[in-house]
Structure formats: structure tokens, C-alpha cells
Amino acid sequence: MKRYSIGIIKGDGIGPEIVDEAIKVLDAVSVTQGFIISYHEMLLGGAAIDATGVPMPDDTLNGVQKCDSVLFGAIGGPKWDNLERHLRPESGLLGLRKAMGTFANLRPALVYDELVNASSLKADVVKGVDIMVVRELTGGIYFGQPRAIEKDRAYNTMVYTRDEVIRIAKVAFEIAQKRNKRVCSVDKANVLEVSQFWREIVIEVAKDYPDVELTHMYVDNAAMQLIRYPKQFDVILTSNIFGDILSDAASMLSGSIGLLPSASIGSGVGLYEPIHGSAPDIAGQGIANPLATISSASMMLRYALGEVVAADKIDEAIRRALKEGYRTNDIGSYDAKEICSCSDMGDIIANYASK
Ligand code: IPM
Ligand code: MG
Numbered sequence: 001m002k003r004y005s006i007g008i009i010k011g012d013g014i015g016p017e018i019v020d021e022a023i024k025v026l027d028a029v030s031v032t033q034g035f036i037i038s039y040h041e042m043l044l045g046g047a048a049i050d051a052t053g054v055p056m057p058d059d060t061l062n063g064v065q066k067c068d069s070v071l072f073g074a075i076g077g078p079k080w081d082n083l084e085r086h087l088r089p090e091s092g093l094l095g096l097r098k099a100m101g102t103f104a105n106l107r108p109a110l111v112y113d114e115l116v117n118a119s120s121l122k123a124d125v126v127k128g129v130d131i132m133v134v135r136e137l138t139g140g141i142y143f144g145q146p147r148a149i150e151k152d153r154a155y156n157t158m159v160y161t162r163d164e165v166i167r168i169a170k171v172a173f174e175i176a177q178k179r180n181k182r183v184c185s186v187d188k189a190n191v192l193e194v195s196q197f198w199r200e201i202v203i204e205v206a207k208d209y210p211d212v213e214l215t216h217m218y219v220d221n222a223a224m225q226l227i228r229y230p231k232q233f234d235v236i237l238t239s240n241i242f243g244d245i246l247s248d249a250a251s252m253l254s255g256s257i258g259l260l261p262s263a264s265i266g267s268g269v270g271l272y273e274p275i276h277g278s279a280p281d282i283a284g285q286g287i288a289n290p291l292a293t294i295s296s297a298s299m300m301l302r303y304a305l306g307e308v309v310a311a312d313k314i315d316e317a318i319r320r321a322l323k324e325g326y327r328t329n330d331i332g333s334y335d336a337k338e339i340c341s342c343s344d345m346g347d348i349i350a351n352y353a354s355k
Contacts, residue, residue, distance in 0.1 A: 002035040004305055007063060007070035007269075012046040012080075012089060013278025014288040014342075015073025021290035021346030022071060022297040025317075028350035029301070029310040040067060044096060045075025045089035045278075055092025061099055069304035070100075070271045071297055074278035098138045102264035102271050103164070104171040105137040105243065106299075109230075109250035109260060114322040118255025118334040121227065126253045131233045132179065133250060134172040135243025137264055139164045140194075142240045158194045160239065165198050169205040171265075172237035176212045182234035184215045186222045186242055198239065219246070226250055247275055256330040258289030261296035263303055272300040282329075286341045289328040291318055294349055310353075317352035321345070 008023070010016040023039065030037050042060040049055050055075075064070050075089040085091060109131040116123040144157030169185075176183045185202045187195035199216055206214040217225065219242045225232060226246065230253050238246060251257040257276040264271040274292030282288055294314060302311035325337025326348055332339045340348065 004035060004037050004068045005066065006037050006039050006300075007067035008039045008041045009044045009060070009070060009072045010041070010047070011044055011073040011075040011278060012077045013074055013280040013283040015045075015047075015075065015278055017283070017286065017288050017342050018274065018290040018293040019071060019073040021342060021349075022293040024346045025294050025314060025350045025353055026297050026301075028354040029307075029313055032354045033307060033310040033313070035305075035307060035310075044072070044092045046077055046080045047075075048092060049080055049083070049087065049089065055087060055089050056095045056099075060096065064096070064100060064269055064271075067269055069269060069300050071293070071300060072271055072273040073293060074274065074276065076278045077280040077283075094142060097264060097271065098143065100264075100271055101138065101266035101268055103136060103138045103266045104168055105133075105135040105262055105264045106171075106175070107133040107135060107243070107247040107250070107260065107262045107275055109133060109247070109253055111254050112259075112319060112322050114319070115255040115259075115331060115334060118331045119253055121230075121253060126230065129230045129253050130179075131230065131236060131250055131253075132175055133236045133238070133243055133247045134168065134175060135247060136160075136164065136168040136239050137243075138240075138266075140240035158192065158239075158241075160194055160198055162197075162201060165201040166205055169202045169237060170208075172235050173205065173209040173212050176235040177209065180234040181211055182213045182215070184217055184222070184233055184236050186217050186219050186236055186238040186246065188219050188242075189216070190218055195239075202237065222246060223249055226253070251275060255334065256289060257292070258328065258330045259291050259295070261292050261294075261299050263296070263299045265303065270300070270304050272296040272304070286343060287329045288342045289330045290342050290346050291328070291349075294318065294346070313353045313355075314349065317349045317355075320352050321348045 141158040298314040327336040
């Protein structure tokens, strides 16, 4: 029987609740699909600060490399907000992404037919939306040097190297080839040198993918177009910070940020994470939506472990639960038959996915 070793980083806030539900679902499909998962829990973010004094302990850094893949919940919270930047929970996550080399963050924004009324936009604008945001994850202004706060000024540096742009552009074109063969590269080339450079390189890379149509859009216009007519997009290719912002905006097309998964991949072990944060305001109440994390676990099965049938089962189970009217609080006002707790939703998906 196949065996997989999965790193588990629950993190802070709602992280532990949502990851527990994803584990429940993974356990259920592993039984019916005939594979065994061993879980290895590791600390990151606020939980790591409390236990070890640093947001990314060496044990975590070494531990993830020994796993086939890593499932991550969420980090951060008011308790750690006043720490120095390099000691904050967010630094742990950014450091881990960098150390794992997960330079490509795939963030699908998919609108379930069952939830078209949950979006803050009109149903006919969002029905059928299926966008893949390919966000560069280990470069750009998040990591560029120099960076500092001085007495009377502060600065960060947005920098991309040729190789960084080439490798993320290739990921976007390859994904587009398996989808609707359109890439929209989002930048701010009318103002920023780094974006002009990005655009020139993306145009070069596109020559190797003649079957894929490449367009370009400035980021401010892209934000507007996402709200105006989101169905025009197939794959959005963009830099770290633009992707961070646009993927939150895209998430609301689907009705709730609690629905959207992501895969952070590179050359080695991947990190599978919901796009939302740790939601400290609702932590511990059992009302969080675990679907983004459960979908992230499905992406992990599909992309990291090649367990495609198990992943399909989970995706179908999510659709079925939504179709039957099971809703967590965040989407509870829309066509709900029953409001579920976080753990009820995990039970329902685990049950349907194991059929
Ligand atoms: C995300 C988050 C992170 C980011 C934070 C928590 C560091 O917003 O995954 O989108 O900015 O990348
Ligand atoms: Mg974000």
C-alpha cells in the first residue's frame, strides 16, 4: 500500500480547527482509496513564537524537507502584532516559503453554481467564473533588499531577476495549456521599471507557447476588470504583492474567502494552504469554514501525491454538500438548508468523499 508522509502546520487562530477537518477528510479518502498517510505536526507563526521564541523554528525547517508535502492552516493574530517584523508570525510563513523554494502560488478562484447568490456581485457576472491566479511567491517587494525603517523614512525594494520571471511565467503558460489557453500578465509597466522588465521577459517566454494567447494588463485596471467582467480571465500571471491583493479580490467572486485553496509549489516539497488568514475574531468558536483547507488538501492529493481519484472525490463531495444546502456561517445567508459548524462540515465532506 502507498504511504505518504504529510507535514501538518496548524498555526494560529482558526488554523487548528480547519486543519483538523482537512485531516478528517484525508483520513476518510485514504481508507477508501487505499493509501496510508502519516502526519507530522510542526510549529510555525504565533504558536512557534509561544513555544520556542521564534516564528520559524529549525525543527520545522528541517521537518518539512522530510515530508512528501505540507498542509498549512493560517498564522498570525493580535497577540503577536507588536513584535519586531522579523519576529512576527508572518515572517515565519514568508521564511518557510522562501526556504522551501515554493516560488509559484496557484490560487484558483472558482465560483460554485450553488453559491452564485453568495457573491457580493450579481449572479450573472460571477456564474461560471473559473480563474487561476499564478502569483510569484518568493521574490518581489516581499523579499527585495534593501529594506529598512529609518527615523524619517522607510523603504522596500521591488526587484525581480530574469530567472525568477522566466520560471513563474513558464508555470503560468503550462497551466494555461491545460485550461483555456489564455494568460493575462498583470503588472504596472507604465510606472515601474521592474514591471517593464517583467513584461519584456513574459513576452519572450510566451514564444515557446504559441498555442497560448498572452495579454497584458496594468494592475489597477485588472482590479477593476475582476469586478466588472471576471469571466474574461483564464490564467492571471502576476508578481508577489499584486497577486496577494488580486487573489483576495478574486475570492469575493466566489462568495467567501473561506472557500479558496492554494498550492505553493517549486522544485521540491510543496505547501498547500488556504488563501485566507487566521481570523482571530472567530477562532475557537467552531464556526470557521474549513472548505478552503479541505480544497487545499485536495490540491495536495492531486498535484503532490498524484492521488487524482481521491482529489476528485473531495471536490465532488464539496459540490454535493453545497448543492444540498449545507453552509457554514460565512455563506449561511444564501440558499442554506442547514447551517453547519466547522466540524459538521468536515464530517459531511468526509462522509461524501468516502462514498
Ligand atoms: C497570503 C497572506 C500572506 C501573504 C501573509 C499572511 C504573510 O496574506 O498568503 O496571501 O501576504 O502572502
Ligand atoms: Mg493575502
